[in-house]
Amino acid sequence: METKGSKAIIDRFRSITDNTHEYAKSLKAKGRLVAGYMCTHAPEEILYAAGIVPLRILSPHVSQATTRGYIHETYCSFSHDCAYQGLHHSYDYLDLIVTSSSCIHMGEAFNVWVRFAGFKEKSFLIPYPHIIHTKPASAFMTESFGQLKEFVEKLSQKAITNDDIEKAIKTYNHTRRLLKRLWAFLRHEKPPITGPEVAAVTLAAQVMDKEECNGMLEELITLLQTEPGEAPPGVRLMVSGGACDDLVVFDLMERLNYATNLIFIDSCTAARYFWFEVPEDMPNKLRALAEGYISKIPCPAKDNVPGTGEKKRFRFIQQFIEEFKPDGVVFLYQRFCSPQPMDIVALKPILDRLGIPYTELELDSTVPISQFTTQLEALVEIIEGVAA
Amino acid sequence: MSEYALLNEKVDLKNAKIIAAGIDSGAANSKVTILVDGQPYAFSQVKTRTPQESAFRAIDTVLTKTDLRLENIHSVVATGRGRAQIPFAHRTVSEIVCAASGAVHVWGPSVRTVLDAGGQSCRVIHCTEKGRATDFLWNDKCAAGIGRSLETFADLAKKDISEIGSMALEVRDFHKLGDFCAVYAQSEALDLLRSKVPLEDVAAGFHQAMARRISTLVARSGLKKDFVIIGGLSKNPAIVNWVESNLKVASLAPKTGWDPALTVALGAALFAHSHCRRQSPEG
Numbered sequence: 001m002e003t004k005g006s007k008a009i010i011d012r013f014r015s016i017t018d019n020t021h022e023y024a025k026s027l028k029a030k031g032r033l034v035a036g037y038m039c040t041h042a043p044e045e046i047l048y049a050a051g052i053v054p055l056r057i058l059s060p061h062v063s064q065a066t067t068r069g070y071i072h073e074t075y076c077s078f079s080h081d082c083a084y085q086g087l088h089h090s091y092d093y094l095d096l097i098v099t100s101s102s103c104i105h106m107g108e109a110f111n112v113w114v115r116f117a118g119f120k121e122k123s124f125l126i127p128y129p130h131i132i133h134t135k136p137a138s139a140f141m142t143e144s145f146g147q148l149k150e151f152v153e154k155l156s157q158k159a160i161t162n163d164d165i166e167k168a169i170k171t172y173n174h175t176r177r178l179l180k181r182l183w184a185f186l187r188h189e190k191p192p193i194t195g196p197e198v199a200a201v202t203l204a205a206q207v208m209d210k211e212e213c214n215g216m217l218e219e220l221i222t223l224l225q226t227e228p229g230e231a232p233p234g235v236r237l238m239v240s241g242g243a244c245d246d247l248v249v250f251d252l253m254e255r256l257n258y259a260t261n262l263i264f265i266d267s268c269t270a271a272r273y274f275w276f277e278v279p280e281d282m283p284n285k286l287r288a289l290a291e292g293y294i295s296k297i298p299c300p301a302k303d304n305v306p307g308t309g310e311k312k313r314f315r316f317i318q319q320f321i322e323e324f325k326p327d328g329v330v331f332l333y334q335r336f337c338s339p340q341p342m343d344i345v346a347l348k349p350i351l352d353r354l355g356i357p358y359t360e361l362e363l364d365s366t367v368p369i370s371q372f373t374t375q376l377e378a379l380v381e382i383i384e385g386v387a388a
Numbered sequence: 389m390s391e392y393a394l395l396n397e398k399v400d401l402k403n404a405k406i407i408a409a410g411i412d413s414g415a416a417n418s419k420v421t422i423l424v425d426g427q428p429y430a431f432s433q434v435k436t437r438t439p440q441e442s443a444f445r446a447i448d449t450v451l452t453k454t455d456l457r458l459e460n461i462h463s464v465v466a467t468g469r470g471r472a473q474i475p476f477a478h479r480t481v482s483e484i485v486c487a488a489s490g491a492v493h494v495w496g497p498s499v500r501t502v503l504d505a506g507g508q509s510c511r512v513i514h515c516t517e518k519g520r521a522t523d524f525l526w527n528d529k530c531a532a533g534i535g536r537s538l539e540t541f542a543d544l545a546k547k548d549i550s551e552i553g554s555m556a557l558e559v560r561d562f563h564k565l566g567d568f569c570a571v572y573a574q575s576e577a578l579d580l581l582r583s584k585v586p587l588e589d590v591a592a593g594f595h596q597a598m599a600r601r602i603s604t605l606v607a608r609s610g611l612k613k614d615f616v617i618i619g620g621l622s623k624n625p626a627i628v629n630w631v632e633s634n635l636k637v638a639s640l641a642p643k644t645g646w647d648p649a650l651t652v653a654l655g656a657a658l659f660a661h662s663h664c665r666r667q668s669p670e671g
Contacts (some may be wrong), residue, residue, distance in 0.1 A: 257472075257480055335529050357522075362529050370469055371509065375526055378484035386481065387520040388489040388658035 006223040009216055010197050013204040017247070020058065020207045021090065027053050027209060028093055033156060036091055038082060038099035038106050040206075040268045041299065042126055043289045045172050045278065046149050047098070048210065049164035050156040054098075056206040057082050057091060058245040061365055070116065071108045076334035077365040078243050079105035086117030094119075096155055098148065100126040103301045105337070124151045132294050133305050133312060141290035149286065165285040169278045169292075171210045176274040178217040179205060182224075183271065186263045187324055190229030195237075195262025196250040202270050203245055234259030235380050238326035240266040240317055240347070241333040242300075242340040248367045249332065256373065258380045264324040266317055267332070272297045275316070300339035311343065314350065321354065328383045329358040330376070357382045390417065390549075393432035393449045399424045401455065406664045409461045410486065410656025411443055411477065413470030416507025416535055416620060418442035419653040420450050422461065423661050430454055431650050439470025447476070463660035467652060469508065479663065484513055485521045486655030491616050492519030493658060494651060495640045500612035503602070503631070503639075504652065505621030507535035510602055512609040519655075525609040530569055533601030535620045537570035538627075541594050544574060545587055553624035555591050562592040567600040592626070599630030606635055616640045618651040 003011050016023045024034050033052040037044065044054040059081030066087055067080045085091055086109070097119050099110045113119045127144045129137040153160055182198055185191045201220070205213050237253055237260055244250075244267055253262045265271055278292025297316045305312060321329075329351055333340035344360065351358050359379040361372055404424045412419040414436060422430040432450035436442040443466070447458060458476060466477035467486045474480075483504070491502040497517035504511045510527040531537045542549045563585060565576045573594060580590045602621075617639045621627050632638055642648055 359524070360526070364529060371526070373472075374469070374482050374484070375524075378482035378521070378524060381482055381485045382521050382523065385520060386485050387518060388485075388493075388655065388662050 006193065006220055006227055009220040009223065010193070010201060012216065013201040013220075014197075014247075016204040016208060017200055020055070021093075023207065024053075024055055025093055032209070033095040034093065035096040035098060036094045038097070038110050039102045039299075040273050040296075041100040041102045041128055041293060041302070042098050043145055043148070043293060045165060045168040045289060046145060046152060046160065047096075048168040048171065049160045050152045050158055052095065052152065052156060053209045055094075057085060057097070058203075058207070059365070060085060060090070061246050067112065070112045071105075074336045075105040075108060076242075076336045077363065078245075078334050079103075079109040081365060082106065083109040083112040086113035086119070089117065092118070094122075096122045096124070096152070098124045098126060100128040102128055102299055103339075122155065124148055128302070130302075131304050131306055132298060132302050137294060138287065138290045141293065142284070142286045145286045145289050162285050165289070166281070169280055169285070169288065171214065173277045173280065174214050175205060175210050175217070176277055178214060178221060179274045181221055182217065183264070185224055186261075188229060189233050191261070192224045192227040192229045194254060195265070196247060196254055199250045199262070199265055199270055200247055202273065203247065206269070206273055232259050234261050235383050236261050236263045236325060236327045237330055237376075237379075238264040238266070238320065238324060238328070239270075239330045239332050241331050242267060242337050243269050243334065244332055244363060245269050246363070246367055249361070249363070249372070252367070252369065252372055253330070253376060256377050256380060258377065258384070260376075260380060263326060264320050266297070266320060268299055271320070272299070300343045303339075303343075311346065313343065314347065317347065318350065321356065326356065328379050329356055330379070331358060331360040332363060333360075335362045335364050391434045391449075393430070393453050395430050395453050396428055399427050399429040401429070406463075406661055406668070407456065407461050408657050408660035408664055409447070409464045410653045410658070410660055411446060411464065411466045411468075411474055412483065412486070412650075412653035412656060413439040413443055413466060413468040413474060414507055414652075415469050415509070416539070417649065418446040418468075418470075419650050420446045421650055421653040421657040422450060422454075422456070423657045426661050428654065428657075430456075431647070431653075433647070433649065436470070439473040440475065443470070443474045443476070463664045465656040465660040465663070467656040479659070481656060481659050483652050484511060484524045486652045486659065487511070487618060488513050488515035488521040488655070489519040489658050490651035490653070490655030491515070491618055492517070493654060494643055494646055495614070495616050498614040499616050499640070501606070501609070501615045503606055503615070503617045503622075504619045505533075505535065505602060505617060505627070506619040507539075510534050510605060510619075510621075512606050514609070514612060519658075523609075525605060527605055530601075532567055532570040532573060533598045533605070534570075537573070537598055538595075538621065538624065540570070541574060541577065541591070544578065544581075545591060547587075550623070552591050553595065553626040555588050556595040556626035557592070557629060559586075559588045559592045562589040562596070565593040565597040567597040570598075573597050595624070595626035596630050599627050600634060602627065603631050603634035606631070611635055611637060613637065614640050618648040620649050622648040
């Protein structure tokens with residue numbers, strides 16, 4: 001059955017996330033260069049300024065053993081899955097892969113591509129400071145981004161001008177603002193779009209040409225402004241955690257035995273991807289990018305305010321809680337990820353003080369529907385104070 | 389005694405106003421508890437094959453001991469892993485809230501932490517004096533410390549699951565085994581057995597390792613007294629002994645005549661009973 005209105009556009013976004021390779025190959029057919037990136041700390045704007053479409057490498061959610069000879073068994077399944085994509089040659093059409101020195105698990109997945117998947121000459125590891133909230137970090141990152149720019153210029157045989165970068169910054173900032181507007185619908189009591197749909201659109205944005213993405217986002221937002229919300233208000237669930245590109249988990253959160261609304265996702269595959277902006281019209285474009293990426297909500301692997309033990313990300317989480325008013329929080333993280341569960345230890349007392357119940361879901365290649373359903377339904381029962 | 393049905397003859401069925409049943413469709417066993425006006429009346433436990441088949445067998449097994457038929461039961465609440473697949477259930481509730489409710493009903497309002505050590509998962513639940521769950525922690529993605537790991541060890545030792553716990557408590561000095569992974573722990577156990585280490589010794593090492601894993605989960609969740617252990621593993625004396633010793637806390641003693649593995653089914657029955665009470669005109 002043909003869908004209409006906002007649903008038709010959402011379906012188009014979802015189709016792109018489900019068929020990333022077809023989408024990317026269609027760009028290649030139009031003569032575009034396509035680069036894969038493995039971490040959201042990579043400044044996509046530099047690639048885009050060179051006319052390259054950055055596309056996030058995502059996992060196939062297929063439990064397999066191939067990568068265990070290449071990456072340690074106790075590295076997360078997301079990194080194993082991404083490494084597998086290289087060994088399986090699923091992304092052979094890419095002209096380049098980049099990542100930043102952030103998560104060590106993803107760093108190993110990147111190494112597998114470089115060493116065993118034929119990407120040695122077309123890969124770039126962006127040096128990132130270990131702690132990004134320090135004074136020297138900006139200069140360090142400016143220099144790193146300069147090295148990336150030189151590498152991309154050589155590869156694309158095109159000089160990247162300041163105007164090119166400024167244009168890319170503005171295009172990307174526009175995407176970020178549009179995504180923020182889309183997520184703002186979830187603050188409504190009866191949003192015209194669901195949390196899982198917003199998650200799907202946000203994931204699609206990470207693999208799309210941003211100009212095309214912006215057009216579709218504008219169209220979607222215009223339609224949503226005129227559409228009434230359908231879903232009945234239920235228990236408001238917020239997700240906080242690490243990379244999760246498996247939309248099945250988010251769908252599950254709204255298919256419980258109780259009425260629930262997924263209203264926010266704090267993860268690098270959702271809000272942390274876009275919840276920042278790069279300063280516009282600064283004379284030094286690379287410096288502007290460095291400042292923008294320093295200002296983003298950091299991955300727990302990079303998040304430490306020196307000398308204080310403070311985590312910058314926690315301030316954002318508290319801000320999201322104030323704005324989106326969740327009734328409960330779901331900590332969602334990849335099994336064997338260390339930084340995320342360590343953050344959870346510190347986040348739990350904050351939620352306890354706010355009186356917000358929570359549960360933890362540990363992700364693997366596949367989603368254990370029955371177990372996750374029980375945990376989520378138990379969380380809802382606790383929120384609702386269900387008692388015999 | 390893995391499959392059984394029991395009746396509380398003291399309960400008067402003739403003048404019953406509310407007959408409520410809870411069914412706990414667990415990974416290893418399916419359990420039924422029937423309440424008559426809130427009083428525990430009948431119980432059964434059968435091995436789980438499929439949730440639906442085992443639920444019917446569990447309820448049929450218990451009903452044949454009584455004058456009741458399924459249609460005489462006013463409300464059935466299903467819980468446990470297979471709860472969504474029980475066709476005769478009127479409602480479903482998660483095993484987390486049922487465990488809290490059942491444990492407080494059996495052990496009293498002082499209970500604050502419930503360790504539900506089951507066949508395929510291990511959960512720590514905090515609750516109020518009224519049996520309302522306030523938070524919970526689930527075992528992480530590993531079989532170490534759950535019932536299934538003990539079952540496979542029993543298979544390895546060619547012993548019945550009910551024997552290995554007592555056997556493990558017979559020795560004081562034994563080899564320590566790793567607790568990171570159930571498969572690795574079993575592989576270590578197999579090495580020891582091949583090296584002619586006595587079975588009791590290996591069983592003790594294995595139980596202590598699994599108990600360490602469970603204790604870590606309880607400690608992570610934050611132990612609040614009183615503490616009670618329910619689920620199938622609560623009947624394994626070695627696990628209970630080492631969990632208590634690791635946590636430096638005594639759990640509340642088992643109640644005479646009460647099978648702790650039925651506690652979650654009892655919680656479900658309590659939900660069924662209150663649902664009926666709320667529906668009744670006197671409600």
